[in-house]
Structure formats: C-alpha cells, structure tokens
Amino acid sequence: MNTHEIINEIDINEILEESKNFSKEEILEIIEKSKDCYGIEILEAAKLLQVEDDEILEKMFEAARYIKEKIYGSRIVVFAPLYTSNECTNNCLYCGFRVTNKDLHRKTLSTNEVINEARTIASQGHKRVLLVCGEDRKTTNIDHIVESVKSIYENADIRRINVNAAPMSVEEFKKLKEAKIGTYQIFQETYHRETYKKMHVSGSKADYDYRLTAIDRAYEAGIDDVGIGVLLGLYDYKFDVIATLIHSDYLDEKYNVGPHTISIPRLRPAFGSGLDKVPYPLSDKDLKKVVAVYRMAVPYTGIILSTRESKELRDELINLGVSQMSAGSKTNPGGYEEDDKQADQFVTSDERGLDEMLKVICEQGHLPSFCTACYRAKRTGEAFMELAKHSHIHEFCQPNSILTFKENLVNNASEETKKIGEKMLQVELEKIDDEKLKEETKRRLKRIEQGEKDLYF
Numbered sequence: 001m002n003t004h005e006i007i008n009e010i011d012i013n014e015i016l017e018e019s020k021n022f023s024k025e026e027i028l029e030i031i032e033k034s035k036d037c038y039g040i041e042i043l044e045a046a047k048l049l050q051v052e053d054d055e056i057l058e059k060m061f062e063a064a065r066y067i068k069e070k071i072y073g074s075r076i077v078v079f080a081p082l083y084t085s086n087e088c089t090n091n092c093l094y095c096g097f098r099v100t101n102k103d104l105h106r107k108t109l110s111t112n113e114v115i116n117e118a119r120t121i122a123s124q125g126h127k128r129v130l131l132v133c134g135e136d137r138k139t140t141n142i143d144h145i146v147e148s149v150k151s152i153y154e155n156a157d158i159r160r161i162n163v164n165a166a167p168m169s170v171e172e173f174k175k176l177k178e179a180k181i182g183t184y185q186i187f188q189e190t191y192h193r194e195t196y197k198k199m200h201v202s203g204s205k206a207d208y209d210y211r212l213t214a215i216d217r218a219y220e221a222g223i224d225d226v227g228i229g230v231l232l233g234l235y236d237y238k239f240d241v242i243a244t245l246i247h248s249d250y251l252d253e254k255y256n257v258g259p260h261t262i263s264i265p266r267l268r269p270a271f272g273s274g275l276d277k278v279p280y281p282l283s284d285k286d287l288k289k290v291v292a293v294y295r296m297a298v299p300y301t302g303i304i305l306s307t308r309e310s311k312e313l314r315d316e317l318i319n320l321g322v323s324q325m326s327a328g329s330k331t332n333p334g335g336y337e338e339d340d341k342q343a344d345q346f347v348t349s350d351e352r353g354l355d356e357m358l359k360v361i362c363e364q365g366h367l368p369s370f371c372t373a374c375y376r377a378k379r380t381g382e383a384f385m386e387l388a389k390h391s392h393i394h395e396f397c398q399p400n401s402i403l404t405f406k407e408n409l410v411n412n413a414s415e416e417t418k419k420i421g422e423k424m425l426q427v428e429l430e431k432i433d434d435e436k437l438k439e440e441t442k443r444r445l446k447r448i449e450q451g452e453k454d455l456y457f
Helices: 009-018 024-034 042-049 054-072 111-123 142-155 170-178 193-199 208-212 214-220 237-255 284-297 311-320 354-363 381-389 394-411 415-429 435-449
Strands: 075-085 128-133 160-164 226-229 261-263 302-305 324-326 367-369
Touching: 009 042, 009 237, 024 042, 024 054, 024 284, 042 237, 042 284, 054 284, 054 311, 075 111, 075 142, 075 354, 075 394, 111 142, 128 142, 142 160, 142 170, 170 214, 193 208, 208 214, 214 226, 214 237, 226 237, 226 302, 237 284, 284 302, 284 311, 302 311, 354 367, 354 415, 367 394, 367 415, 394 415, 394 435, 415 435
Parallel strands: 075 128, 075 324, 075 367, 128 160, 226 261, 261 302, 302 324
Antiparallel strands: none
C-alpha cells in the first residue's frame, strides 16, 4: 500500500491554497448545501476553514447544530476513560508518558486493579469506558488489553468498552474483535510527515506508515467501528483537518464504512513533556470552527470532546455539533481510586463529575445518553452507516437514550439532577414520532422504575 496516495501532502497544500479564494456568496451556498446532511466536498470544507468573519461563522455554527439534531437528535453520549498503564517505550515530545520522562510515576494495573477502576466508574453511573494504555509491548501487549476488556465485562456493570491502543497486526486485531470491543480508536496525531517525525523521536510510534494503515488491518480483522483524529496544535490545524477528512473519505470509499467517530483533542500541558509551548496554537474560535466543519463535512460521524477543554468552552461546544463527551475523567492508571497527578498523561481542564455534567447537558436542552444498543444489536459498520447517512439512526437513539438516562436517574443521580432529568425525559418522549414506539418506551420506563435494567431497542 502506498501511503502517500492516501495522504498526499502536495494535494492537501494545493487544496488549502485554492481554498483561500472564495466569495461570501460561495460560502453561504456551501453552508446551505451542508444542511442536506450528505456532506460537502474536501475543497468546500477547506474554504469553510478559511472563514474568519463572525457573522458567517455563526451561520456555520447554526448549520452544524441543525445537522447534528437531524441525524442524532439532541442526545449527548457520555463516557469515561480508563487508563490501565502509563508505561511506554515511545518518545513522543507532547506526551507525559514518553519514555524519557524519568519523573513520571509509572504503573500498570493488575487485572484486579482494572476491575476495581471499572467498578468505581460504573458506580458513578457510567456504562461506556474508553480503555487507554501506553505503548510497551512487554506490559501493554494485546494479551494485557484483551484480559482487561474481558475482566471488565465479566466483573463490572460496563456495557461497551472502546479501545484506544497502538497499531496492531491483523492477528492481534482479530483477538481484539473476539473480546467484543466497541470502537477501536487510533489517532495519527498529525498527518504532516515532517512534523510527525519531529514529534516522535523514537519508539515504534515513530513509524508513520504503520500507524496510518492500522485501520486497514483492523477492517481486515473484522473490526468495523473505528475512530480517528489528530492532536490539534502539533501542526497547522487546517492541514490536519483536511487530511483527516481525506482519510475519512478513503476509508468510506474503500470499505464503505467511514469513521464512527472523530476526536478533537487540543494539545495540553503534560507533566514531563518535551515541549515548552504549543507549536501551532489554535484559538477557541478556531476549535469551534473545526467542530462545525467536521459536522458539516461528515455528518454521520460522532464528534468526541474530552475534558482537555475548559468547562466554559465544553458547554459551548455541546451546542455546535459534538455528540460524545467524557465526564469526570482521570488520565492516570488507578486515577479513580487514587488520583496521582505525577502519573497523568496530560492536564485536564474540566474537573466536573458525571452528575454535575448531566445536569449541565440537560440545562442546555440536550439529552444525556449511556446507550450501548447499536453495538449489541449489530448496528455497526455498514449497518450503522446506512442508518446514519440517511438520518434514521435517531429513530433508535432517541428511545434508547431516554431509557439509559432514566436508569441513571433512578440509580445514580442526585435529587437536583433527577428533577431536571425527569423534565427533560418528558420533553424528549414527545419527540418520538412513532406512537407505538412512544408507548412502548413509556412502558419500559415504568419497568426501569420498578428495578429493571439494560432495556433497549
């Protein structure tokens, strides 16, 4: 496979240069076109990234909100990361886990410790976790990951485990598939080869091409839900956003399955990092524009927001097309039981716990969701894409989000969150168009009040 054909830097630079020439009328036409919810062309996305005018930006944000509501409804999926290890053999300048950081408190969780972390996360009300670990073949190999996934499913009330892990061989990906993971997530960090080389000084992660083709091997192994993204701030965000969209198109054209999610992490300070400043800083305004462009260009894709950002900005981004967000995150192994700041991968900004985050989501008019139904009902890969691309996925999302949020309100929420949440549930129930489905959802809500759990369509 010629990876330069997947990500052609000459083409990307030509697109970005051409995109600088546009009229206001042309931009408004692109915005209007995006509302059809079938996406926009790469050059059109590049032109939107050039927009600085606040009036036009607001129209982009309005379009992003419209698209997200049409495809996914008002739901916001909530999850928590679970770090099993911070041991790593890579020397990535931006990361606190890098091998040359001698001051980091290193730790790899035992199976029992992984279970305890998962149980603590579940006790807060979470049903989804993102399993994360450093890249050390001696301690965090495929056997460690698979054992962690299986142990969590067997011993904690967690219903979907997504995995963010190093590139693997096809055989290793098959083992991951057999463990019944949800989404396999891998970030290229930056698609710009020279910057990638500078940032990844040594270790297996220094191999740009092996990382870029990881998703191809995952698909070959049968994993059909994947997540991609870049670490915004390592290089010019316009280049990396366009490259991400090109990678997305490549996957969609070759496998008929685009990325299930795109993450938007922005470079943050890290204990022991090898960078004293962000190489290519982007403003909050830029980040909001990135979210809007992703939503308009790949409307079927979930956009993930982490706790790297401030609570004020996260609250804004909820309204701009984000569909998944972490809450109450800890970025060190064992952090939910004992939070050691000298073991973190990076500094988090939004320290709000899950209950408070649920309240904020409701107050902004959105529906918190802990749904894991598509994964277990085999609505993944092409089946999911078919529904999402034709704006039908919300027909499942809406009732399932209602049911999972109700379960949290009954079993985990504070009294204040229960009051706000119950009002939101009544509003969201009325959005279900199918009367039979609405009545069945009401019946299942009663069953949850009587103690039943894990009801879904």
